[in-house]
Amino acid sequence: MQADGADMRTRVLAASILASAGLVCAQPGGQSAGPARPAETVELRGRVLSGRRGVPVRGAKVAVTARERENVSAFTRFNGSFVIENAPVGDYEIGVAASGYELWQKRIRIPSGRPLDGLDLRINRSAVITGRVLDEDGRAVVGATVEALREQFLEGRLRWRDQSSRMTRFQGGFRTDDRGVYRIFGLSAGEYVIAVRPTEEPGLDGQLRFDTAPGYFPNAGSLSGAARVEVDWGEEKQGIDVRLVKAPPTSAHGRVSSPDARISCSPCRFEVYRWDGSAVRMVGSRSTTEQGSFSLFGLPPGQYVAVARLYDRRAGSQAFGRQPFAVSEGRVEAVEVEALAERDIVGRLVLVDPPDSVGDESGAWSSRIRLEADNLDPTETRPIRGMFAKVEGMGGEGPFELTAVPGRYRLIAFGPKGAYVEGIEIDGRPVPGSKLTVPRNGISGDVVVTMSFATGTVRGTVRELEDGESTGALLGKGGLLPPASTVRLLPAGEGPPAHPRLYGRVREGGFEITAVPPGEYEAFAFPDRAGYSIEDPRYRKKLARYGGKVEVKSGETAVLDLQALPTREQFGQEGLR
Structure with missing residues (x-):
């Protein structure tokens, strides 16, 4: 999963297509369009193969689709053909x-004054993995x-994430039937690990x-x-049977418990997670007794984390607690989870030498500030109420107030246009980077951002890579374009505190990124749907020749000439491993 702006645009486009398609089950040959018709439109004809x-x-x-216009769409007929009668002219x-295929999207150039015909859109059928889950007696x-797990680089770490179909997971996940048979569909080509969690x-x-222990194929x-189970596009891999063993007598x-009298566990919800290498997987969840106690039976030996989230709607309070513990055979483990209530965080947002364009005639301006958990560990997912604040400022500063349960956070500020976080202090003491730790008794001092x-x-x-299907478009004939690129600036080193995600969209071969904090950066032109993350160190070295280094100084403009990074398909699957 990439955290790039390009990836966000991909998700927005995917949601748009799925929303307009309903369940992607409609009568062929139908056509729909938004009410707003652009000034110039042409007919778009082609096939989906x-x-x-x-x-x-x-x-x-x-x-x-385009941000500034209503979507226009059509369904394919029995022979795969489609006609969009009012396709807008331009780049979209x-x-x-x-259903049963990858969600596909690319850029297209629709020419003016004539229909665009003969457009073949080639999509891949999704892969399927199926098999049975059996106990030790068969x-x-x-x-x-x-679940079908796949290794991904997220927020600086390699993690195993479930890649099963999101629609099916929303309905409760892939579960075995009365024969113990499972069928995971909607998968992309690649390698997976099949994991089983018994009910x-x-x-x-x-x-x-638990009477049966969790396990992995085989x-x-x-x-x-x-x-590892490897599947290609359109392949149905059968016979991936998983045999589970009886749960150990652990x-x-x-x-x-909570030391805060405002909130108590009577009862409350607790969750249990297992650390398994680079994967953190939920084992199960249940409500405690009225006294807040719980018991766990049949967990395999290993490292675990117990998590409790407490809410008292009448008092308007919430608390969070987590406690790592180990399970071993022959021992009875005692686990005490202390849930700490939320604490107030009071501070000021200070603007240094704001330009005249900031604020209205009276000097009033607004900003937003928020806290994010310091990592993607699901056992660190805290309550989010109160972790967002709007800052109403006048002149050079504005107050803010947040609430958060004790823990480690990143403080992110969205100031007036052109501003970045230069530093964070608590009672005059600098806070390294954007890291903010809320102790169990709260932050007693004044937080100044x-x-x-x-x-x-x-x-x-940016020099973009060409492929065969883009040749006509580059000659001005219209058609599919190469993948769009977004230039990302990555700090060379730690970077300034609360460093923003700096990126600029490539348009007509050029880009511009403004409001860049002073410092040294590495720059990459990252294509849409690249299939990997440039922040992954496994790929960063191999792709370094495509990037550039730049030093940014206040009030100056730095110039770069970049080569667009290849997609996984262009680079070759083996080349990126």
């Missing part, structure tokens, strides 16, 4: 959504949750009990022993 043999895809949704995004395990057995309040008890008992307007500009050109 699948696979090397070009099999027509019936009932696919084809949509031309075109996407295809069809009997079917019914109702087990099965907890019915029990009393506060008891989480018969591994941990992620390190799991085998037990752990615990209690959730300083924002500066002393920034520079980075502009330049």
Whole structure:
């Protein structure tokens, strides 16, 4: 998962296509369009095909989208053909959504004055992994949750994330039927690890009990022993059977308590997660007893985290607690989870030498400030109420007030246009980077966030990679364009505190990024749907020759000439491993 602006645009486009397509199950040949018709439109004709043999895809949704215009769309007929009668002239995004296929999108140039005909859009059928889940006696395990895990680089770490179909996961996940059979669909081509989490057995309040231990394909008890399953586009990999073993006779008992009289666990919800290599996976969740106690039976030996989230709606209070613990055979573990209530954070947002353009005639201006958990560990996911604040300022500063449960956070400020966070202090003591730690007793001092307007500009050109299907578009004939690129600036080193995500969209081969804090940066022209993250160190070195280094100084403009990074398809799957 990339944290790039390009990736966000991809998700927005995908949501747009799916929303307009409903469940992507509609009568072929139908057409829909928004009420706003652009000044100049032409007819767009083409086909949606699948696979090397070009099999027509019936009932696919084809949509031309742009931020400033209403979407125009059509469904394909029985032969895969489609006609969009009022396609807007210019450069846009075109996407295809069809049940059982990848969600596909690319840039398109629609010429003026004549129809664009003969446009073949080739999409891949999604992959499927299917098999059975059996216990050690060969009997079917019914109702087990099965996930397809894939390794991704997120927020500076390699993590295993479930890549199963989002629509099916929304309905409760992929579960085995009465035969123990599972079928995971909607997968992209690549390597996966199949993980199985059996359903907890019915029990009393506060008891989480398992008769079968979780496992991985083919018969591994941990992620390190799991085998990889590789699938290609359109492939249905069968016989991926997982054999589980009986849960070990382990037990752990615990209690959730809070030192704050405003909130108590009577009862409250607790969750249990297991650390398994670079994966953090939920084991199960249940309500405690009225006294806040809980018991765990049948957990495999290993490292775990118990998490409690407390809410008292009448008092308007919330609390959060987490406690790591280990499980081993032959021992009864005691787990005490202390849930700490939220604390107030009071501070000021100070603007250094703001330009005359900041604020209205009276000097009033507004900003936003928020706290984010310091990592993506699901066991660190705290309540988010109160972690956002709007700052109403006058002249050079404005007050803010946040609430957060004790823990580590990143403070992010969205100041007036052109400002960046220069530093953070608590009672005059600098806070390293953007890291803000809320202790159990809260922050007693005044938090001062300083924002500066002393920034520079980075502009330049980007040479984009060409492929066969883009040749006509580059000659001005209209058609599919190469993947669009977004230039990312990555700090060379730690970077300034609360460093913003700096990027600029490439348009007509050029880009410009304004309000860049002074410092040294690495610059990359990152394509849409690249298939990897440039922040992943495994790829960063291999792709360094495409990037550039730049030093930004206040009030100055730095110029760069970049080569667009290849997508995974252009680079080659093996080249990026």
